[in-house]
Amino acid sequence: MRRSVRTITTLAVGAALTAATLTAVAPAPRAAATGACSNSGTGIPLPFDFGSLGFPRGGAAQGPQKPLPHFDNGRTRTVSWVTGPRSHNQTFGRFGISGTDVGVAWDNGRGQTLMAFGDTFGNCLRQDRGWRNNTLLRTTDRNLADGLTLSRTGYAGPMFGAVGFSGIEKTKIPTAGISIGGKQYVNYMSVRAWGPPSRWDTNYSATAVSSDNGRTWFTPQSTIRVNVGVDAALPAGWPSVNHVNPLFQQSAYVEGRGADAGWIYQYGTPNGRFGSAHIARFRPGDILDPSRYQYWTGTRWGGPASNPAPIVRRPVTELSVAFSPVLNKYVMLDSPNGVLMRTASRPQGPWSHARRIAPASLELYAPMMLPSSPALRGTGPELYFNASRWDDYNVALIQTRVR
Known part of the structure; x- marks a missing residue:
């Protein structure tokens, strides 16, 4: 039994190290990228020529994006598209983006939202042109009532690359972001292969760091959490092989307030959309050292050898967590069947029963709260979040009112 465990661990660490060395390498264009953008829709003319970037000269951005459905039930409303050819940001012409999702948002420490x-598609008509594993966009817009306006213009390159082969490493997907001490940190998952709907396999999760406001990224090997549910003692600076790692393949960050100040809290879920949520905490200076993280066991905080207890029972999907001064509570959003909201007085809970703030009929997933929301700045009840739509494969801005 020990020999089998050692063999599995060695293979997993080797795969993680191989993928980690390619973090800063831009991926080659895919010959046959798959996803929602494989559908076709109404052609939107190019505002200027992207021919030098591999886009069809004089072509059109085609894809599944349609007008954003109107929804307003008095508490929650759709505001506008954030990305896509139909958005007022015109992300195809300005950034070379006709389809993308997630939109993890955080304040960079200077009032700019990153x-x-x-997975980001260039032109959905030509999937062998402009495909990226991930991208980063910025905004300084704080008045979101009429939509979110993106800053600058220019082709949005990848944040970090991936091997690009299913069964080894298909892609890298950002799941959480935070700014600490002037640096930007993004937690991401290394997707080994996509499975049936809402299921996928990961090699590991890791934390990339940027010292230049997200222009370049580096992944310290010490932050790699290999997705193997066993314990192995490795030298300092090596990837982590720990039984808690499978619980933290996707993440959300929040800074503690009040009695919880001085800690950063990381919420974790397994790969896919069917697991429970767990929580860890660490001092800001220890973000790159998972061996110093503490985990909530249900009654106390314990070290990496402890057994974390679920704080929200399955199924929990891609989630975001923030503190609302308006409610004086922590707020959690996820979307297993419509967008759900929970609240808690402490980061570890107990969390309230989920309330559905957006119906399943809107087909939204990955609700990511925006730090410039009045509800998160203490200036009003309006809470804004990015949410992706299945059929359109683009990100929309949604507003709800906390109460």
Whole structure:
């Protein structure tokens, strides 16, 4: 039994190290990228020529994006598209993005909101042109009532690359972001292969760091959490092989307030959309050292040898967590069947029963709260979040009112 465990661990660490060395390498264009953008829709003319970037000269951005459905039930409303050819940001012409999802959002520490997106398509008509594993966009817009306006213009390159082969490493998807001490940190998952709907396999999760406001990224090997549910003692600076790692393949960050100040809290879920949520905490200076993280066991905080207890029972999907001064509570959003909201007085809970704030009929997933929301700045009840739509494969801005 020990020999089998050692063999599995060695293979997993080797795969993680191989993938980690390619973090800063831009991926080659895919010959046959798959996803929602494989559908076709109404052609939107190019505002200027992207021919030098591999886009069809004089072509059109085609894809599944349609007008954003109107929804307003008095508490929650759809505001506008954030990405896509139909958005007022015109992300195809300005950034070479006709389809993308997720939109993890955080304040960079200087009032600018950074947003990390997942698999990104250039032109959905030509999937062998402009495909990226992930991208980063920025905004300084704080008045979101009429939509979110992105800053600057220019082709949005990948944040970090991936091997690009299913069964080894298909892609890298950002799941959480935070700014600490002037640096930007993004937690991401290394997807080994996509499975049936809402299921996928991961090699590991890891934390990339940027010292230049997200222009370049580096992944310290010490932050790699190999997705193997066993314990192995490895030298300092090596990837982590720990039984808690499978619980933290996707993440959300929040800074503690009040009695919880001085800690950063990381929420974790397994790969896919069917697991429970767990929580860890660490001091800001220890973000790159998972061996110093503490885990909530249900009654106390314990070290990496402890057994974390679920704080929200399955199924929990891609989630975001923030503190609302308006409610004086922590707020959690996820979307197993419509967008759900929970609240808690402490990061570890107990968390309230989920309330559905957006119906399943809107087909939204990955709700990511925006730090410039009045509900998160203490200036009003409006809470804004990015949410992706299945059929359109683009990110929309949604507003709800906390109460």
